[in-house]
Amino acid sequence: MTFADLGLSDELLRAVTESGYDTPTPIQAQAIPSVLMMRDIIGIAQTGTGKTASFVLPMIDILAHGRSRARMPRSLILEPTRELAAQVAENFEKYGKYHKLSMALLIGGVSMGDQLAALEKGVDVLIATPGRLMDLFGRGKIMLNGCSLLVIDEADRMLDMGFIPDIEEICTKLPAQRQTLLFSATMPPVIKKLADKFLSNPKSIEVARPASASTNITQRLVKVDSRKKRDTLSKMLREADVTSAVIFCNRKTTVRDLNKSLQRDGFKSGEIHGDIDQGSRIAELERFRAGTVNILVASDVAARGLDIKGVSHVFNYDAPWHPDDYVHRIGRTGRAGASGVAYTFVTEADAEAIDNIQKLIGTKIEVVGAADVVASAEPVRDELARAPRGRGRGARPAPVEERPSAEIEQPTPREEKAREDRPRDNGQREDRSRDSRPDRTTSAAPPRRRNDQADDGPDDGWNGPVPEFLNFGFTQ
Structure with a gap:
């Protein structure tokens, strides 16, 4: 036809x-x-x-x-x-x-x-x-x-x-x-x-079973310790055949921190999340499309509607809280008949989320250990370990076992549901409330810059970049 x-x-x-x-x-x-x-x-x-x-x-x-x-x-x-x-x-x-x-x-x-x-x-x-x-x-x-x-x-x-x-x-x-x-x-x-x-x-x-994943996408669950997520990701990006990748995180703070970490490790990466102004969003997407950067760290604002050809890999750095988001995340690869690979990092706390995903797509996803994908952490890696954020440039890095985890504490599904139940405008108004309790990760977080914005939970409210033809009328 x-x-x-x-x-x-x-x-x-x-x-x-x-x-x-x-x-x-x-x-x-x-x-x-x-x-x-x-x-x-x-x-x-x-x-x-x-x-x-x-x-x-x-x-x-x-x-x-x-x-x-x-x-x-x-x-x-x-x-x-x-x-x-x-x-x-x-x-x-x-x-x-x-x-x-x-x-x-x-x-x-x-x-x-x-x-x-x-x-x-x-x-x-x-x-x-x-x-x-x-x-x-x-x-x-x-x-x-x-x-x-x-x-x-x-x-x-x-x-x-x-x-x-x-x-x-x-x-x-x-x-x-x-x-x-x-x-x-x-x-x-x-x-x-x-x-x-x-x-x-x-x-x-x-034309396809509701919430089914494309058969062109190879899916893997990677069992990993939450403290070794970044090291595992960096090793996979170096050793796997990654031409371009989208890495999804659940929170904007995680997106920002992970992008900085990847750049320090020498990767050409960029970031997309709801706190970035419109001009920067457009520029970052164009850089990714042009290949100036080949790794895009994103929140769920990019899970739908981001149509970029040639994305070879999707990494779920955080397992999505909502099962439907998993399908849309991994759908950024394997488009238009091409093949793709999707890895989802799984910690002990993600068991319920993964069960819900597998129920939704009606498929058991193959589980592999981090050691099966990349080598275990080696002494040479410890020597190259980054100094904890907040130390001076010349400060000596702390031993790995003494470093506090840099992972952002994830809210429970119940807390997340409460956030989503709050009234929203068309994706522009976001809940700016902050938890008054002290963050246990502040010892590992960098000093907040003047223009940094507070994290306000899941980033599902950004409405994406606006094209140049906002008031466009067709011509002959």
Whole structure:
């Protein structure tokens, strides 16, 4: 089957061909004809399956006929994060270059005035995060009664971030007679209830078992002592055939500390987390794409939507607290038919998290000991051990057995759940409260710089980098 068999227009087929694609993925082959027939869709697909193009391509043909009006978008795509919204916008830019369609991003972190100006001109496609959309709707700056096509993307991520009430309210503002497309990697009961309420006789498309991992990815659990995580990681990065890697941590403080440690060890690494400003985020991702750095240390903000070709390895430095995040983390490798390797470091405290992951994916992951992957710590390694943070440059490093652990104390799943239950905006407002109890790791932590920000738990609120084409309209 080719894209020409799906009923797309000649202009769209030309753009697809020029983008280097000729054969649709399974979800594209099943979804595109149904969307063109104006049916509601429930699409269940794991990351990296070409889900975005499965709704972008037919939307372009559907919207090719008709005119947009000021402040009344003709279609709406809801995304949980700025990163994902930006990538959808890039898809419209790439595939819609032979159509006279206008597009706007309605997301946080950029000037509201520029977004209002784009809306005043009228847009065919509005790509938005729920928080900013509800904000402008409440101000009377946007009307949704002309929107005939709604896409709810990454619905399970919307649930994780607390956006489901906003989505339900948005749906009530849209015309009753509309086409609705819902896509999700998993289908928890809340999302199923949402679909039953707002979709009309939808066609269900499932191209992979919910929350299943790609068969192109070799998965391994590495049993390791929490005090030797960094040494084990450094040894694996040196001895394994790592061309490029994404290393995931649960907390922003761990991301920062681990990146500094890798750089001291001579690795070309960078970091991505929610405390980095927008310009730096964009620059860091571009450095990684260009190969200037080949190791990216990241929090879960990069687990979804980060589409970079050629990532050979994923390392879960911390086992994810939520099973779904495991699937999205390792999905950064093994994309577009390529093979990849995913290692997850496992300590004694991670037993419950690993059990939940294996139940979710329905597969037992092979367990290997750290000694099976790299050699045990040797005397030569002890001689090269870094001095504990907080000492002077010339200070003599303490013996390994006397050094306090530099690992960040992980909150329990119950504490993590309490954090997630707090109200959030569209990923911008973060809980800045600090535990008043003294941190037992302060003796090993560096003196806080003036511009350092306090760690505030899991970093699932960053909305990703914003592209340069924020108010982009398609040209001929």
